[in-house]
């Protein structure tokens with residue numbers, strides 16, 4: 509369980525339990541015969557495990573899934589979930605994934621687990637994209653958590669691209685750091701590096717920031733997931749709330 513319980517008044521709920529509750533709620537959207545996108549991270553893990561459990565119990569049938577990382581693919585295989593890829597299944601019925609930040613318009617920061625590129629490919633191909641979070645992920649504006657916003661870059665001349673990112677006026681002088689894993693740079697499933705952006709203030713215009721980041725040659729993806737989520741399921745000490753794009 510998470511060491512950080514959430515508290516309101518006298519109520520406390522371990523953060524991992526909130527993640528599980530949100531993930532299980534999202535799995536209620538899964539129907540037999542669907543092609544699913546399986547997200548990555550500690551919240552998405554609960555959804556993958558639950559789907560595997562329902563398949564084993566025979567309560568779900570004929571599911572095919574596309575995993576957003578090698579970690580999730582390994583978990584899915586162990587859970588007995590049949591896997592495919594976008595080459596064979598270019599249309600995903602439903603994706604379920606966590607997020608690092610969620611703004612009031614259901615725009616997201618994702619990718620602190622390093623899976624942003626495959627997540628964005630799979631979730632862009634999804635008719636329905638359900639995001640599962642505990643209430644700590646809610647922000648008034650993206651970049652507002654003070655934590656890293658990842659940008660995936662090719663390894664070639666990454667320092668040059670880190671400097672270019674730092675100088676983008678749309679990012680208003682953010683700090684940049686290469687993501688490390690121990691003494692070595694973190695390497696994504698796609699053999700790229702991650703430059704982490706740290707904002708002093710929330711991003712003023714997320715769309716302009718996303719376009720500016722994408723315009724740099726050598727950037728292969730970024731963690732701004734704008735206008736993609738159709739539903740966000742938020743678990744809090746007070747219960748579960750579902751926010752939907754068009755409601």
Ligand SMILES: O=C[C@H](O)[C@H](O)[C@H](O)COP(=O)(O)O
Pocket residue numbers: 547548549550551552605606607608618619620621622623624627
């Ligand atoms: O690359 C990682 C993903 O975008 C995760 O979905 C995101 O970081 C949220 O992860 P968690 O549910 O572990 O907070």
